[in-house]
Amino acid sequence: MSAILRPFVRRDKRTVLLADCQSFYASVEKAANPSIRNKPVVVAGDPKRRSGIILAACPTAKAYGVTTAESLRDAVKKCPELVVALPRMRHYIDMSIHITRILESYTELVEPFSIDEQFADVTNSLARFGCNPIELATHIQMRILQETGIYTRIGIAENKILAKIACDIFAKKDPEGGLHEITRDNISDLWSHELNKMFGIGTRTMMHLHKIGIRNIGDLAATPLETLKRKMRVLLGRNADIWSEVLWRTANGIDDSPVNPDAFDTQKGIGRQTTLPVDYHTAEDIHVVLLELSALICERSRKKHYQGAVVSVGVQGADFDKPTGFSRQMKLDVPTNLTREVYAAAKQVFEKHWNGLPVRKVWVQLGSLISDEAVQLTLFDDRHRHLVLEQTMDGIRDAYGPTAVFFGSSASRSAQLTNIARKIGGHLK
Amino acid sequence: MSKKLQGNGLFESSRMMLFEHRDALIARQQQPHPASYTSRRGLDEQHREEIAARLGAALSHGSPIRLTVADYPDNRIIEGIITRYDAAGRRIRLNDEHWVRLENIIDMEE
Numbered sequence: 001m002s003a004i005l006r007p008f009v010r011r012d013k014r015t016v017l018l019a020d021c022q023s024f025y026a027s028v029e030k031a032a033n034p035s036i037r038n039k040p041v042v043v044a045g046d047p048k049r050r051s052g053i054i055l056a057a058c059p060t061a062k063a064y065g066v067t068t069a070e071s072l073r074d075a076v077k078k079c080p081e082l083v084v085a086l087p088r089m090r091h092y093i094d095m096s097i098h099i100t101r102i103l104e105s106y107t108e109l110v111e112p113f114s115i116d117e118q119f120a121d122v123t124n125s126l127a128r129f130g131c132n133p134i135e136l137a138t139h140i141q142m143r144i145l146q147e148t149g150i151y152t153r154i155g156i157a158e159n160k161i162l163a164k165i166a167c168d169i170f171a172k173k174d175p176e177g178g179l180h181e182i183t184r185d186n187i188s189d190l191w192s193h194e195l196n197k198m199f200g201i202g203t204r205t206m207m208h209l210h211k212i213g214i215r216n217i218g219d220l221a222a223t224p225l226e227t228l229k230r231k232m233r234v235l236l237g238r239n240a241d242i243w244s245e246v247l248w249r250t251a252n253g254i255d256d257s258p259v260n261p262d263a264f265d266t267q268k269g270i271g272r273q274t275t276l277p278v279d280y281h282t283a284e285d286i287h288v289v290l291l292e293l294s295a296l297i298c299e300r301s302r303k304k305h306y307q308g309a310v311v312s313v314g315v316q317g318a319d320f321d322k323p324t325g326f327s328r329q330m331k332l333d334v335p336t337n338l339t340r341e342v343y344a345a346a347k348q349v350f351e352k353h354w355n356g357l358p359v360r361k362v363w364v365q366l367g368s369l370i371s372d373e374a375v376q377l378t379l380f381d382d383r384h385r386h387l388v389l390e391q392t393m394d395g396i397r398d399a400y401g402p403t404a405v406f407f408g409s410s411a412s413r414s415a416q417l418t419n420i421a422r423k424i425g426g427h428l429k
Numbered sequence: 430m431s432k433k434l435q436g437n438g439l440f441e442s443s444r445m446m447l448f449e450h451r452d453a454l455i456a457r458q459q460q461p462h463p464a465s466y467t468s469r470r471g472l473d474e475q476h477r478e479e480i481a482a483r484l485g486a487a488l489s490h491g492s493p494i495r496l497t498v499a500d501y502p503d504n505r506i507i508e509g510i511i512t513r514y515d516a517a518g519r520r521i522r523l524n525d526e527h528w529v530r531l532e533n534i535i536d537m538e539e
Contacts, residue, residue: 093450097457112454114445160440200443242431246439257437262528264454266518271448365448371516425447 014123015133016259018155018163019103019140020172021096024116025056028095029085031149040064041083044072045275045427055087055427089424095148102144106136109259117167119160121259137179156181161255164199165190187253191218200250202323208235209247221251267306271365272296274420275427279318279358285414286315286359287347292410292417293364294343299394301337301366305373308366309335311345313353318360325361326353335370338386339407342366480537484521487511487539497536498529 021027025043030036040061045052054075057066064079076082096115103110106129109121122136129136137154144152153174155167162182169190170180182190195206198217212231214220220228225248232240249255272293280286290313301307314327330349336342346364396405402421410417423429432438487494488511495508509523520530 089447089449093447093453096450097453100454111440112446112450113440115447115450119440242433245431246433249434255439257440260437262458263437263441264451265458265528265530266515266520267452267455270452273448424449 013158014121015126016157016160016163017120017122017133017137017140018113018160018167019099019118019120019144019152020154020167021099021116022151022153022172022178023056023058023062024096024150025087025092026058026061026085027056027150028088028092028148030058032091036083036085039083040066040079040081041085042066042072042075043085043087044075045087087427088429089427090429093424095150098148099144099150099152102147103140106140109261111259111261111263113164117164119163119259133181134179137181138177141178151178153178154180157183157253159253159255160257160259161199161250162187162253165250165253168199169193169197182253188218190253191216191221191251193217195220198247198250200246204323205243205247208232211235217251220247223248267304267369269312269365269367269369270297270301270304270306270308271312271363272300272420273314273361273363273425274416274423275361275425276359276416277419279360280414281358283351283354286350286354286362288409288412288414289362289416290346290350290364291339291343291407292415292420293362294346295339295407296420297364297366298337298339298342298390299397301369302372302391302394305371306366306369307335307337307372308332308342309368309370310366311342311349312363312365312367313346313349314361314363315350315354315359316361317357324355324357325359326355327363328353329367331368335368336383337366337372338383339390340386480534481531483537483539484511484531484534487537488514488521492539494523495538496523496529496534499533499535504535 026041029043030041038060040063041058042054042061043056044054052072054066054068054070054072057068057075061075061079061082064082066075066078066082072084092115096112100110100112100118103118103120107120107122107125111119113119120140122133126133126136129139131139133156137156141152141154144150153167153171155163155165155171156179157163157166166180166182170182171178174180194216195201195209195214196203198220201209209220212235214223225245228248229241229244232244236243274289274293276289280289309332310329311332312327312329315325317324328349330345332341332345342364393405403418406417409415433442484494486492491510493508493510495506498505498507507523507527507529509526511521511523512525513522515522515528519532520528522528
């Protein structure tokens with residue numbers, strides 16, 4: 001017997017929207033401060049340091065040539081009257097969830113994809129509202145603008161991948177309505193576009209595809225899957241088959257992924273990341289940050305009564321156009337929420353996979369979570385004593401602040417604890 | 430087949446999410462929905478215990494069930510066999526398709 005949902009009716013063809021907030025952080029700042037509404041506004045990592053980078057630039061600033069991820073120094077040269085706002089990450093998260101709520105008033109099937117992009121499956125809403133996809137998207141767009149001051153561009157299609165492509169390649173370039181629907185009748189409009197415009201294709205993948213004679217999305221869509229796999233195997237080895245199929249399906253708009261409203265109904269992992277103020281070059285310096293991140297996620301795990309069996313670690317270099325670093329994980333023998341155990345695993349993963357190149361971003365995550373009610377006893381170890389010690393530290397931090405007590409290495413030159421406590425995702429809260 | 434090519438794998442693996450944003454969404458999902466709250470207020474302790482016992486029996490026997498689940502704007506009817514029980518998340522999975530939070534179950538039939 002298959003599960004049956006009522007009163008909702010399954011339809012053969014879905015209607016999926018991807019709503020993307022234009023210049024999200026900058027738009028939130030403009031909405032909050034009407035006096036800067038018509039001015040060139042950027043949100044920049046650290047305005048006090050001229051080397052800080054632009055996190056978001058409004059369309060007015062972009063018209064001066066200001067771009068996301070360039071240095072504030074360069075941006076001000078292009079636009080001396082630039083208004084620079086400090087990031088307020090907590091507020092941006094709240095605004096993003098406000099938009100989730102607006103979308104949920106149209107359909108229960110809403111899935112955030114990032115802080116400024118959300119999928120909504122409106123298949124059953126169309127009949128309820130008695131309108132077509134473009135009319136519904138227009139209504140949603142106007143309502144989000146009215147309630148938040150944020151302009152959204154909306155891609156519409158029969159599945160998520162095409163909705164994402166409709167938004168990225170067409171709706172974002174549409175100066176009129178910021179809406180675009182891809183159907184089977186107009187999907188060929190996509191094929192003349194360059195490969196790097198397609199979701200999932202970065203510089204490196206595009207170079208690989210160029211090497212095998214694939215120049216645009218149409219070439220990719222028209223290449224038989226088996227031929228693509230065979231040619232990509234020569235370049236990528238054993239990972240080629242899966243990756244080739246992902247690319248081929250995307251170019252042909254084939255996707256049966258559900259819009260999953262339950263994507264965030266349980267905690268799958270607890271993690272933290274930080275962007276370092278400068279490149280770190282030595283393992284000793286990076287170990288300090290790994291310990292600080294391990295301590296933070298273990299504290300959070302204990303408070304939520306979880307322990308985890310998998311530790312994931314990642315590092316990234318400063319140049320996002322030439323990505324360096326890794327993201328790897330290891331399984332623990334015993335689930336834990338003890339800092340020293342998570343840190344030991346994180347350090348081990350880091351030492352195994354770091355290639356010595358400079359590091360600007362570091363993250364650690366504890367996954368495969370289970371309840372901490374069942375604590376596994378291990379021989380020759382004093383886990384309970386360490387747990388009591390860490391719980392005592394948690395209590396002190398609750399009473400006196402997140403930096404009231406810390407491990408000794410956080411007093412060192414490379415420590416980031418104070419910085420991390422003030423930030424979300426490497427940017428000010 | 431790779432996880433990336435199954436279910437929501439493509440988007441699960443490429444989602445760019447701040448840990449804090451993820452935490453805020455999880456916290457929000459775990460708050461009782463106003464509609465669910467209204468529906469569940471009527472459940473007395475005895476009825477709740479009865480549902481829990483019958484769910485336990487259905488799980489161990491693998492027998493099909495029919496649940497009334499609190500939702501907005503209308504409650505949902507979901508039918509199927511319990512294929513997983515997530516004690517930490519306080520939820521069950523029907524036919525490997527739908528997660529249902531225990532607190533949202535209003536009624537159950539076999």
